[in-house]
Amino acid sequence: MPPADVIATLAAYLQQAGAREQQLVHWHSVPARPGQCAPWPQWVHPQVVAALTTAGVQSLWQHQAEAVDAVAAGRHVVVATGTGSGKSLVGWLPVLSALTAAAETSGSVAAWRCRPTALYLAPTKALAADQLASLQRLIAAGGLPVAAETCDGDTDAQARAWVRAHADIVLTNPDFLHHSLLPGQRRWQRLLRQLRVVIVDECHSYRGVFGAHVALVLRRLLRLARRAGANPTVVCASATVAEPAASAARLLGVSPTEIVPITRDTSPRGAQLVALWQPSIARPAGAGTSPAAAAESPAGQVTRISATSEAARLAARFTHLGAQSLVFVRSRAAAETVSETVQRWLAAAAPRPSDGPPGGPLREPGAVAAYRGGYLPEERRALEAALRAGQLRALATTSALELGIDINGLDAVITAGWPGSRSSLRQQAGRAGRAGARGLAVFVAGADPLDQYLLHHPEAFLADVEATVFDPGNWHVLAPHLCAAAAEAPLTREDYRLFDLPDSTLLHELAAAGLLRARPGGWYWNYSQPTRPSALTDLRGAAHTLPIVRADTGVVVGQASAGTRADATLHPGALYLHQGQLYLVVELHDDYVLVRPTAEPGWRTRARSRTSIDILEPTATAAASAGGQWHTGKVAVREQVTHYDRRQVPDGQILSAHPLELPERSLTTTAVWWTVSSDEWQRLGLTEAQLPGALHAAEHAAIAMLPLLATCDRWDLGGLSTAWHPQTGQATIFVHDALPGGAGFAARGFAARHEWMQATADLVASCPCQAGCPSCIQSPKCGNGNEPLDKEAAARLLRAFARATAPATQPSDAAETNKGRERGGGT
Known part of the structure; x- marks a missing residue:
């Protein structure tokens, strides 16, 4: 049985263990908050009130009452309140009430055809299925005369026909709207003609190119509904959306004044503890536990194990202490790695404290699993059910479980590495202690520069979520x-x-x-x-998928996106992990990948590439002091994966490099670039020999820090630095969106260039290493093997960039020039 206060037990463990190797860097407490109730609005049908009461909802929270009244009045609403605050009910209550009232007067076929309809949009099928289950329980509790059903790409033709003819509420996703419902609008006229409410759940997830696509799909939907005679009200919902009215307005193509923002959360919240955690120190094989035995990099930097390995250790320890936890990781492979590692520790005799979770008999390994994209739908549903039932005590997952699937009772959330935005981090942390219970959230920092910056700048870590960046005008x-x-x-x-x-x-x-x-x-x-x-077009920007096939049996063990991503992760010689089994990639083809099972080799693989950039069309230019120029616009990026490294686990040290022969890929996208005149870099005391390393290091650090200002991940970005670019005629640094046509990230960097450069300069200056490390100027995706890099020279450059872009020294907006078609960052 778990202890009576498992959160107190976990907190005590973290405080004790975190003191040994300075792992607990910051401890933050969010106090509990009481709820504030409101009476049921008079327009709500009594039968719906009875159904909610039966389901355990005795009254509305004040923010819910304010929101449902606005929806009932026909106003677009964005509900930006915390996790577990009842956002979905804001959309369901007006619809259920209207449908129940309509059933009392719909004795004729004509009246039945005039019944209101509603459409619920989720970014994932899993979330739509979860919402349907909750909605159907509510409908059944009150015997409500409402038919609700999901309809998506997995729905067969017969079921789709039933939904078109009978469903009052249809739960789906933007992909189904784009590929089926909107093109087949004549068959969906019953739904469109009476469409009363559209619910857009987890609207913060619509960012970048995907967000631009979804905004245009929503506008097409509203256009067809209005042509059919309806005037639907839209309810957007998210626990972590910045500038709620502006973000919702950009999705719908309306003015922010047409949106009612609901931001004051009046639901009860349990106290939450937040720990910022540094991974434990890596030790050579056979070393003891003293700090003197710690491995050091050539630059004198203490080497720590990866965030993924540390998260696995914490998950095993939390499981042993009786907690139920989620571990969020950055990749599918990492989810499998964490699951396999925790299972191995639980199955083995308890290791020493320095090597893993200490003490006593551990829980059975079957209580741990991985959850990620690529699993069959029935596998995912079974894992969700086991987590709800408490059968799974630890689940390693990608962002697939970040969104609002109803899972209560989780004690702890461990996030391994920065998830790309504060918005994602809040969504993940909000999984702990849902439904008013206490919870613990642990952020395990990786060696990534942004991770380390945020670890030591908790004020930036805990700041407001970022504005959602997407550009429907792309x-x-x-x-x-x-x-x-x-x-x-x-x-x-x-x-x-x-x-x-x-x-x-x-x-x-x-x-x-x-x-x-x-x-x-x-x-x-x-x-x-x-x-x-x-x-x-593909809404999610996915290339065609490649089946991953076992060479010995012909069995398909997984799938992956083709193109640059496959080149980087499924090249010959790469390791591929699926359900705890390691595979070695034998061949990569245009339409399939061949793999064979392999034993644990003690290393992992990481690709290296070569990049060049051509400037196609500058769209905005701004002068800076010291003679520099800043630009944003259209560029052509050419990239080719040329080598891969074998890296030792768990510390990531490079063991060997291997050449590859793969095709060059071309990408037309948007970039921000800035030049450094020879007078300027010479004034800073840099020599011609130092310049390439200074530019390269500054580029890496700038890419690492841009996600602090834009809702992106460093893997959504690319870059190039050169001591002389043929088109600018000067030393130049490029940072570009890694998506066709761009997503607004680089344009956001151009617009916020001073904040960006200041944060980047602070990062490099504050890192304690001597010559550069993964926490400041080294990049995990560098195509040149992180050579050359010059930390001290880069620090001088970055300080100069920050001074040159400061508001007091920047020219007025009138001095900025715009050329061609301005399709800016949508921020």
């Missing part, structure tokens, strides 16, 4: 949606504002490409095209 994203919209209904001038079109230029370009046709009634899709317009 022409690479917008063009295929205009084609899809034209196929759904001809585009006219009345649609320009909805789709952020300043004029008809893009429509003329699409017509010139043979995709659209101009007619007196508007712009029409060219049906002589061999493909459907919805097939012109």
Whole structure:
């Protein structure tokens, strides 16, 4: 049996263990908060009130009452309150009440056809399925005359026909809207004609290119509903969205004044403890536990084990102490690694404190599992059920479980490495202590520069969440949606504002490409095209998938996206981990990957690449003091994976490098770049020999820190530094979006260049290493093996960049020039 206060037990362990090797860097306590109730609005149907009472909901929280009244009045609402605060009910209550009232008067077929309908959108199928289960329990509790069902890519034709004909509430995802419902709108007229409410759950997850796609899908949906005679109210919900009204307005294509933001959370919250944790010190084989035995890097930096390995140790210890926990990791492979490691520790005799979780008999290894994308739907549902039932005591997961799937009673959440944004971190931490219980959240910092910066700057770690960055005006994203919209209904001038079109230029370009046709009634899709317009784009930016096949049996063990990602992770010689089994990649082809099982070799692989950048079209330029120039615009990036390293586990030391022969990949995207004149770098005391290492180190640190300002991950970015670029004629640093057409991240860096450079300079200056380390200027994705790097010279450059971009020294906005089509960062 777990102890009576497992959170106190975990906290005591962390405070005691964290003192040994300075692992507990910061301890933060969030106090409990009492709830504030409100009476049921008079318009809510008594039968719905009875159903909620039966389900255990005795009254509304004050923020819920405020929100449902706004929805009932036909106002768009964004509910930006904490996890477990009842955001979904804001959408369900008006719909259930209206449907129950309509059932009393819908004796005729005509009246039945006029029943209101609702659409619920989730970013994942798992979340939609979880919401359906909760909704159906509520409907059953009150015997409500409501039919709710999911409909997505997994729904068969017969079930889809039933949903079209009978469902009052349809739960789905943006992908199904784009590929099926909107193109087949004539078959969905019953839903569209009476569409009363659209619920957009976890709206903070719609960012970058995916966010731009979803914004355009939502606008297409609202356009068709209005053409069918409806005027739906939209309810956006998120526990971690910054600038709620502005973000929701950007999704819907309306003014922020048309959105009612609900931000004051009146639900009860249990106390939460937050620990910022440094991994334990790595020791050579056979070394003791004293600090003197710690491994050191050549630069004198104490080497620590990886965040993933440390998270596994904590998860095993927490399980032993009776806690139920989630471990969030950055990759599918890491989820498998944590699960396998914890199971191994639980199955073995308890190791020494320096090697793993100490003391006593541990729980059975079957109480631990991994959860990630790539599993079959039935596997994921079984894991979710086992977690809810308490059968799973520790679950290692990717961001697949970050969103609001209803899992109560979790004691602790461990986040291994910065998840890409404060928004994601809050979503993950919010899993601990849901439903008013106490909880513990532990952030385990990796060697990544941003991790280390935030570990030692808790004020930045605990600051408000970032603004959601996405740009629906990105022409690479917008063009295929205009084609899809034209196929759904001809585009006219009345649609320009909805789709952020300043004029008809893009429509003329699409017509010139043979995709659209101009007619007196508007712009029409060219049906002589061999493909459907919805097939012109993938909302999630995924390349086609490659099956991963066992060479000895022909069994498919997994799948992965083709292109640069496959080149970097599934090249010949790479290690691939699935369900605890290691595989060695034998061959990588255009349409499949061959692997064979292998024993644990004691190393992992990481790819290296070569990059070049051509400037295609600057869209904005700003001068800085000291003669530098800052630019943002369109670039062409050419990248080729050329080598891979074998890296020792757990410390990541490079053992060997191996050449590869893989094709060059090309990407047209957006970038921010800035130049350094020869006068400036010479004034700083840099020599020509030092310059490449200074630029390279500054580039790495800048890429690492941009996610502090934009809702992205360093893996969403790329970069290049050169002592002389043929187009600028000067030393130049580039940072670019790693997505076709761009996602607004680089443009955000251009707009916030002083804050960006100041944080980057602070990071490098505060790192205690002598010559550079993974916590400041070394990059895990460097195509040049992190050579050359010069930390001291980079620090001088970065201080100069911060001074040169300071507001007092920057030119006025009038001095900035814009060229070509401005499709900025959407921030």
